Amino acid sequence: MATMTGGEALIAALAAHGVDTIFGIPGTHNLSAYAAMKRHGIRHISPRHEQGAGYAADGYARSSGRPGVCLTTTGPAILNAASAALQAYSDSVPVLFVSPGMPLRHPGRGNGLLHEVKDQSGAMAAILGRSHRVTSVAEIPLAVAQAWTDLTGGRPRPVHLEIPLDLLEERAEVTVVDPVPATTCTPAPESVTAGAAACAGARRPVLVVGGGARRAGAEVIALAEAVGAPILATSNGKGIVPEDHPLFVGAGLQHRCVLDLMDDSDLVIAVGTEFAPSDWWIGLPDLSGKVLRIDVDPAGIVTNVVPAVPVVGDAAVALRALRAELDRPAPAGAAQRAAQWRDRHRQAARAEGEPWLPIVSAIAEALPRDAIVAADSAMACYYGALSNLPLHRPGAFLYPTGAGTLGFGLPAGIGAKIADPDAAVLVLQGDGGTMFTVAELAAAAELGIALPVVVVDNGGYGEIRNEMADRGEPVHAVALGRPDFPALARSLGCHGVRAADPAELTGAVKAALEADRPTLIHVREESRAARGMA
Known part of the structure; x- marks a missing residue:
């Protein structure tokens, strides 16, 4: 047994389960956990938004086969990560979401404490089906061990662990629980x-x-x-x-x-x-x-x-x-x-993906055989890359299938690159989804990773534009203008270039895979949606 704060008990328990990387953002209520990370050999990755932290932990888990960990602070922070939690749940990805919660003896009807949520654990349980709120410092390592069995046994799905913020600061005698031996489900x-x-x-x-x-x-x-x-x-x-x-x-x-x-x-x-x-x-x-x-x-x-x-x-x-x-x-x-x-x-795939075939083929020519592609819920991905871009390793196509969230691709690609630094990782997404998590370009630049980010631009939410038109209803609220994506990338510390044709795109991707930082590659799409937007 050792005497430690609840924050250190959390970090010590994660380290005992082989965790060496945590994605998250520090806040007033989780600082005791941050204070213990270096002591226990855990690297912290700082995305620019909690949703990005959740997607990065998801990408880490999908590409590595090991659980990812996302640590946020209370209230709006963990709720920012809720979309990522939903995506991990729908695609059966093992991600542990950890957040502080209201104090143990907090008034049931609330009193306006910073980041107060009436039932934060209940909100996450509604998404994930399970959320464990601990009630003592000594329980924290046990709760981590129990969560790990859920993450690694049977169908892997995310788990939320809530630690009352007063327990994170409280000191108590703690026994770190060793990982429970994994069991394999043998068929009858x-x-x-x-x-x-x-x-x-x-x-x-x-x-x-x-x-x-x-x-x-x-x-x-x-x-x-x-x-x-x-x-x-x-x-x-x-x-x-x-x-x-x-x-x-x-x-x-x-x-x-x-x-x-x-x-x-x-x-x-x-x-x-x-x-x-x-x-x-x-x-x-x-x-x-x-x-x-x-x-x-x-x-x-x-x-x-x-x-x-x-x-x-x-x-x-x-x-x-x-x-x-x-x-x-x-x-x-x-x-x-x-x-x-x-x-x-x-x-059939070529007919469906015809507008995106030049882009997909150019990317395929640039990628090595063992590449990983982090894709967003974009037409270039589900019409273009899914059936037309050949990939050859498990966990090679990181795609938000079930929940279909936008903004997944970039942070998931960051997580995959952190999990496997030597792998060739490419991000493929549309212009609409890019703007959901574009701030993560700054996080990627800070990490100094060679990460091509191909933005396929049709001028807005192209799929929704087409659906509106097909329903015979007014087309509106879908055009997003023409941001200067390369300039935006450069302003966040990345390289930013445009590719006017497939040959330029192939060359740009090859160069980006060897670059000293991420490279955003902007490509115009020729499609029904793009023509409609214009």
Whole structure:
């Protein structure tokens, strides 16, 4: 046991769980935690807004596979991070959000204390489903250990930890709790046997890989090769299987040909995916009676699609068990079947992403094979890059799928670069989303990281402009003018350039990957939305 403040108890507990980086902003109520960081070997990254801190912790977690940590102060600070918490929740990303809260003996109806919120923990619990408010200094290390089991066991989702601000300053005897050994969810043997039988009987299988298989890429490929299944990836599954694998069809499930492939298949093997409408934009086909679903979440495994064969367990463990029970040669012609569907998917992707193909192709030419792309909820990303930019490593495509927040790309890219400093990380976003978190260019400049930030400009909220026009209603409130993005970047300590054509864009990205600081690269988009804005 050691005597320490609640703030140091928090930092000591995080350090004991392997945390070496925290994203956040200091405030009046969390200074005791900041006082202890250097003593415990923790590096602090200072985004310019708490929402950016949350997205950066999210990007750190997605790219590294380790939980990210976001530390804010009370009230408006943690509420600023709430959108990031929602995004992490919707995409099953392990981020620990920590904030002070009102004192233990604070009046129930309030008295106007600085940053007062009536029920801050309740507000975060409404978003995340769980928020733990501790009630003593001695409880803090235990609360961190419990939170860590939620972050690293089963389906990874964010957690909020609230520490009353008086406890952060109070001193008490504390025992730091060692990390609880991680457990792996092993599927029931009978479900594995049923799954193997379904695979053995399939003649035209297909495999859909989602973000829940991020640590099971080799196992996904092994099963797909064993049963001869073409492979599709969701947006969060993009990169888990290298996109030049002979069985890989494509990333992005929003194309008509994907529904046709589902109809053509007699078994759909779904690994770590929700079958969420945010992936299946045009709706799900009838999958009755032909889904083998592998998921670590017992409740999630019957959400959106009820499988014929449910296998509840860790993706890698379940896939290895299925592969071990299979004893038959793969169907002949699997690679040819995958190639046919790959051609159809590529045609659909190119047609949908046609306005952004020159930009995407120029970026692809500049990126190394193991690059990471942090994308925003922008047309250039979900129409352009999702299905047309090949990526080849798990966690290579950081994209805000479920909540669909704007402003995610830049801070998420910063988090990814902090997690893997040697990786080539590129940010891709639109002009509208850029303005949500543009201040994080200053944070990136301060870090001195080589980070290309490609801003694809159509003059405003292009998707919403098109929806208004398609509804036959007045188009308004969507044009954002023409900010001088390169000058803005330079004013915040970054390089700022314009690329007038694909060759210039390729050269600019290559140079930015070797630069002494971030580089904003401004590109004009030629699209229906851009013409409408003009």
